[in-house]
Amino acid sequence: MLHLIERNRDAYLPLLLLADPSEAMVRSYLPEGELYAWRSEEEETIGVLHLLEIEPGGVEIKNMAVREGYQGQGFGKQLVQAVLRNLKEREYREVVVRTGNSSIGNLAFYQKLGFRMSGIEFDYFTRTYEDTIVENGIPCRDLIIFKRPL
Ligand SMILES: CC(C)(COP(=O)(O)OP(=O)(O)OC[C@H]1O[C@@H](n2cnc3c(N)ncnc32)[C@H](O)[C@@H]1OP(=O)(O)O)[C@@H](O)C(=O)NCCC(=O)NCCS
Structure with missing residues (x-):
């Protein structure tokens, strides 16, 4: 809940x-x-x-x-869906989420929740974080911007 x-x-x-x-x-x-x-x-x-x-x-x-x-059991999806319902009731129109190019799981997760890619901020992570982040064997360099209308 x-x-x-x-x-x-x-x-x-x-x-x-x-x-x-x-x-x-x-x-x-x-x-x-x-x-x-x-x-x-x-x-x-x-x-x-x-x-x-x-x-x-x-x-x-x-x-x-x-x-x-608890990951991979549908809890993240339930959490996002409950928040989206709440936002819609409060007449918000759009939700944005930003994640890294190497976060393959997140790219799948947000698209399954109806988010679509709306932009890329190139080299955001290279500029912002001192240490290089590597996930799934991929250097995290770029910020992927997702949007979803409510
Ligand atoms: C990303 C995260 C929040 C997802 O929550 P979760 O409870 O594991 O995800 P769910 O089980 O609700 O999955 C919902 C859907 O996304 C898919 N999905 C989730 N993780 C996935 C992965 N790593 N690869 C592919 N698909 C994935 C599921 O298969 C499921 O698909 P379905 O609707 O067709 O059944 C969770 O894994 C997490 O906390 N990760 C670490 C922190 C993090 O990276 N947060 C995101 C920051 S933007």
Whole structure:
């Protein structure tokens, strides 16, 4: 079930770091926007999703992660779909999410949720992160921008 997190956001840092390896970066946007947790019936936190409003009617999924051990079981999809329903009810029009060229799993995940690629920011990761990120044997260099109308 979806929960809006009102306080103690730092407690979700370990989960948020699964999606973004830079703690400094995660901390820089953590106080902003809306933080949601997906919890089991036993109140265990399974996933987390951080939203920022980027323009009137438009939000960005800044970070999302499902706990290791729970991935690949449909929880991420349920979490995103619940947040999209909530945003639509609040009359938001568009959701943006940005990920790396090497994050093959994320490229599949977001497209299965109806997001389409809308742009590439070349060399974003090379410029922003000090250490080279390699995933699936591919250097992470470019930022892929996805959009989905609501
Ligand atoms: C990316 C992530 C949030 C997906 O959540 P999840 O619970 O594992 O995904 P789900 O089980 O809900 O998968 C939903 C769909 O995406 C597909 N999918 C998910 N991960 C995939 C992968 N690595 N490769 C291919 N397809 C994948 C599933 O097959 C499923 O397809 P279906 O709808 O046809 O059944 C999760 O794996 C995660 O936390 N990863 C680490 C952090 C991260 O990279 N976050 C994203 C930052 S932008």
